[in-house]
Amino acid sequence: MLVTYLEASRDLCETDSILFGAALATCRIIGAKVSTAGRATGHSSAIPAWRRRTEERIAKARALIGRLICFRSGNNRPRIVRTVRMAFAGTNVSLSQPDITQKLTERIDDLKQRIAAWGNRIRRYTERSTRFNQKRLFQSDQKRLYESLERPMVSGTGPAPNQADTVAFWRGLWSEPVNHSEGPWTEVVASECAGITPMDPVIITPDDVAEAVRRAPNWKSPGLDGLHHYWLKGFMVCHSVLARQFQEALNQKSLPSLFTTGITHLGS
Template identity: 80%
Template sequence: MLVTYFEASRDPCDTDSMPFGTVLAVCRIIGAKASTAGRATGQSSAIPAWRKRIKERIAKARALIGRLICFRSGNNRPRIVRTVRMAFAGTNFSLFQPDIMQKLMERIDDPKQIIAAWGRFPQAAILCFGSSMRSISFRRYTERSTRFNQNRLFQSDQKRLYESLERPMASGTGPALNQADTVTFWRGLWSEPVNHSEGSWTEVVASQCASITPMDPVIITPDDVAEAVRRAPN
């Protein structure tokens, strides 16, 4: 089949997709797992391996909690019962003992505490990288990674950093304003003199600030501007 398709292919994208589709089809036929993550960008995931492992452990712990709760609610399907027996493996546990509900509550509480420890608290007691311990929780790791990326972006392109920090503008559905309406709107705010009726508190503040020495006027010269933008992006 590949020979036929390759001979008829005139597009590099199609030629690239043919062996990939063939491998994917073979994996589905034989039941093997095929990951397509990163194929679109050609880059691997930036998530560390230790964080992926902890996420998998948290997912397994949550699945165990769900099945134990189902058994406690009266679900006696073979899959649920098998999970309960595996959860109590190595103990003198019986599904028909009188304190079964109390045992289930204690067993459910264990993975809950593990999830809380893995998700919020430092991982120094769980992870070991060679001879050093890594004590960074998910929240602290995310904050540290964000600060590192922002500092690096500030050194290379400040404009992109400020754009990333700005909140996305809400797109309106009405017609766009023309230039004349825009000029009229802002001229009414900034060009027209306005007489404000201030309260008595302004006089109190002015009297308290009368003894403060005003700062010297700041004079910005063209040389100052040239020096400031000399190393800035274009």
């Protein structure tokens, strides 16, 4: 079926849609979970559920510690008292007993120990995940690994940039026409390059496509089309069609917007 559809494809955009549909159909047949919402702009969260639950527990424990400290300092507002009573629910502790200050201190220390234990669990997971990612990156791209190790960690502590100011800044750089005056060196370069023999025409073959796909990581983040390299490796019948259509795009010196459009996220 895929061969029939690919033979009728007129350009790279149609071929991409056909391959995405084939990948989606395959996932549905084998029962794999697929989210098409992220095909254009979605980004799935890589934070595991247990970590989110643990971080919520830490936040609640810290809030409770703050309420207990306020009550121990003499703050008897109804909301504070209600929270303290809930903290000692199921125990024989009464807020009017003489040693309530000691009980509050013990409860605060217990919560601090729990927070430390939860934080250590998250820290161990983060360190283990970092080591795993570094080992995998070392096998696939050592240059990127060394760059990430040498690059200093920068954390934004200042206020976030204003959206209007950011748009105005980049619009002033890219929206205004600029007239460039070529210097005399361009004539020198042109005269020196006049005797260079032009390179032979590039011929893209199915083997070239297969080799390029073979070296690509299976599940690397896809582009706007949402199609991973895994499917280009599995659907080998598309290599000849892609080679022909890429050759046509090269000869026409034009690529569809699918290959020239992306989403940029401003970093801190």
